[in-house]
Amino acid sequence: MKNQMIFQRYEFKYLMTCRQQQAILNAMEPYMVPDGYSHSSIRNLYLDTPSFQLIRRSLEKPVYKEKIRIRSYGRAEDTDSVFVELKKKYRSVVYKRRISMPQDQALACVAGKACWPDSQIGRELAYAADFYAPLCPAVFLSYERDAFRGVEDPEFRVTFDGEIRYRQQDLTLACDPWGTSLLPAGYVLMELKAAGSIPLWMVRTLSEQGIFQTSFSKYGTAYRDMLLANEKGGRKYA
Template structure:
């Protein structure tokens, strides 16, 4: 999946306890296997305007929304390849397009010091940067991910994200993953990614565990945490 550059799929999210995760893993065993990159330490730099225009609009739950980020799978030095991703969502369908560049080149493209590659995705990224004009890395967000794929349908994927943390400082992908936790230690975010409907066995285990999909956004949760911390700081010094 790391080498795939274009995605179109449904992405359903569920927040659960570790015990519920164990039950789902047991139910998955006859149907799914760890994918090629079964465990990843994912690091992201989310691009936004100084007033957080993209994430504020996303939290309003519009019919169409988009996010822009730079991602690595583990620590990445300035010469190491990273992914620049444009993620769009329209009527519950997720469209993701990305290209790979050395981290320094990606940051230079964002800053306007270097032209985006002359490809379709490069042109889409250039248009998005021009449309919003003052996009820049605003939040570092990391998490540990375990990934599984279907035995029969390799496009059906399930991922579990834990240790989700964010910070506003040290906005590069080569630093450690220290930051503010978004979920309690005993909670996990599961994402189910499918081109169509879910298999019946997955529907049954979700129903048995009384798990319901949520609109949880990791970047959105980080932004809301930042707002809350700012409000608490204002009250402290009022």
């Protein structure tokens, strides 16, 4: 999945305990296998305006919303390749388009100091960066991910994200993933990603375990936490 550049699918999120996760893993055994990149240390730089326009609008739950981020799978130095992603959601369908380039080039494109690649996705990113200008890295957000795909339907994927952390300092993908934790101790976030419906065996397992779909935006949760922390400190974001 790391080499895939265009995605269109439904995504469903579930917050669960490690005990519930194990029950899901047991139920998955006949139907799922580890993805090609079964474990990843994912690091993101979420891009936003100085007033956090993108995430504030996203939290209003509009019909259409989008996020822009730079992602790596592990530590990425300035000249290492990273992904620049434009993630859109329209009427519950998630569309993700991305390109790969060196991290320093990606940051230069975001800052308007370099031209975006002359490709369809490059032009889409250029338009978004210009529309929301000025954009800059707003939050570093990392997590450890275990990924699985369906045996009969490889488009059906299950991921478990743990150790979700964010910070507003050291906004580079070259630093270690330290920061404020976004999950209670002993919890993980599961995401189901499917082009169509969820398999019945998974629906049945979720019901048996009392696991219900939740709305959990990693960047959105980090932003709310930032608001709370800064209000306590006497400072408020716009």
